[in-house]
Amino acid sequence: MSEKLTIFISYRRGDEQDFVERIRDWFVQRYGADNVFMDFAHIPPYVKFKDFIRQRLDKSDVFIPIIGPRWLELLRAKADDDEEDFVLFEIETALQLGIMIAPIRIKGGVMPKKKDLPESIRELVDYNAPELVGGAAFLKDIQGLVEAVEIGWKQRKGGAGGSNNTINVQHYMDEATAKWKSGDLNSSIELATKAIQLDPTFAPAYSRRGNSFRELGELDRALADLHEAIRLDPKFAVAYNNRGLARKAKGDLDGALADYNEAIRLDPKYASAYFNRGLARQTKGDLDETLADYNEAIRLDLKFAIAYNNRGLARQTKGDLDGAMSDYNEAIRLDPKDANAYINRGNARQTKGDLDGALADYDEAIRLDPKFAIAYINRGILYHFNLSKYPAALRDYEQYLALGGTDTRVEGWIRELKKKLGK
Known part of the structure; x- marks a missing residue:
């Protein structure tokens, strides 16, 4: 522990x-x-x-x-x-x-x-x-920082494996965190494994490796590591939260909810655990409980951009377009590079009849992420059914499919537009 x-x-x-x-x-x-x-x-x-x-x-x-x-x-x-x-x-x-x-x-x-x-x-x-730094990098940075502090403390104490081992554990964990942040998950796993070999009792190393396995889609290996992190440290709220993410990815929503509940019991101020529990509840369709969790996540962390974005989605599902717009605006203010928030605000604007505003949001989402398939289908629908700009709609639909989009309606729309345009 x-x-x-x-x-x-x-x-x-x-x-x-x-x-x-x-x-x-x-x-x-x-x-x-x-x-x-x-x-x-x-x-x-x-x-x-x-x-x-x-x-x-x-x-x-x-x-x-x-x-x-x-x-x-x-x-x-x-x-x-x-x-x-x-x-x-x-x-x-x-x-x-x-x-x-x-x-x-x-x-x-x-x-x-x-x-x-x-x-x-x-x-x-x-x-x-x-x-x-803030924004999307904060979560990875702060987790790496907490791990580095613990490793440094063990080094000062002369913890398990002796001081040379502890120095090497710190080196491997620092490198594993850097690789994780850069998206090189396989290298992160290799480095975390070396840390575990030197100190098999260090729970954050299992958590680090488990998160990398989860992001690679190797969910059974992720769960094995996160189980071990929790066995070594039963009060490790972050590990429960991360195991919840892995369980949700496997479709085990009840198991995920149990882990988020335990993370929150261990730390009632854990904003990310409320957010993730809200996301699981949203998947189950429990919108009132979803909103309660997103509200709490935001109360605990007023700069939690993605929580505003997801609360906006829940509000929009319940028909509260004004509340949803307010949340999307705040999400974008906090993280102006989040293409998802622009897509969601664009959808809300389209529903409200603000077609120019919707188009501007879809354009910005594509500027931020030119490979964001859903942005092309949403803009294509706007061009096709609202603005009657058929050549532009056709280009967006074709780009959507080229990026791997799977909406079965699109091929029919393409045939319809080609016929309309004489192609």
Whole structure:
């Protein structure tokens, strides 16, 4: 079973605080709220700030300073105003105590140069600081970060297999995560396997390999790995969530729902588990429960773009076009590169009679993903049945089939249009 680490997160208010809170939520999911300290809001009344910070750091296993795009600017502003800088104090104290330090860069933040820092914290620059970005990459990045923190902690402790083994496990897991992010799933599996060979008790390695197997469609092997991750760490909420994804892919909706329920029981603030449970319920046609789960996922993570998109679909199915449009708009605002959200908004606009708006959305979806077959059939239908632009409709239908589209109506529509156009 993985250790329940105590985490101290250091950040600057005004420097991507919402994004920092998403990071905190992932550590809370893994270790529990009592084991993750982040904000002065957690400091009890009538205690001295520095005394309390020092006490919390002394009890912490890992100190995580988060470097956002304004981090250095805000440090300088504190110095210029001769204002107490508690973030500076946190870093100084963590360095003095010698606890594990795991800095993170976010949203384009860069590690300052030593000459730009007070001498008391210049050692911070010596640490490698991976970057977390938003959008679709966030989930993979944060999972890799949590794994790296655990491996680093085992290395410091001299965990199973000894320090050399632990260093190699960290190397293999870092590489496996990088390959997973790039879509090279076979290489990710090979690297995770090497990590498992060095440390057969490390649950995140099985979870990493299981996810890669799932994405390759090798669902039995995925489930075997995720079962093992859960056996090794029965409180690993992320592994339950991932096993739910694999079970859903096999058509076992009840098994998937059971896993999502357990993930949520272990961590009631696990937004992704609510989202995935909502998706499973949507597949079963339970729209009211689906909406409840999407609502909760969004309440827990206001920047969860795909949750807005899917809630829009559920609302549209229930006939709430205005609510659906609102959700699609927010999904696109949060993730302007999500072609699916443009397709869904285009469909809603077409239903509402906004044909120009629908066409603009389909055009944008195709611009973002020129191989997105469903975008061509949707635009083709708009050209064909609403705008009477038959040559354009014919081109879109033919492109849809060329991309592997399987809607059986399309061949008939093509014959009809060719006859109409004298081809």
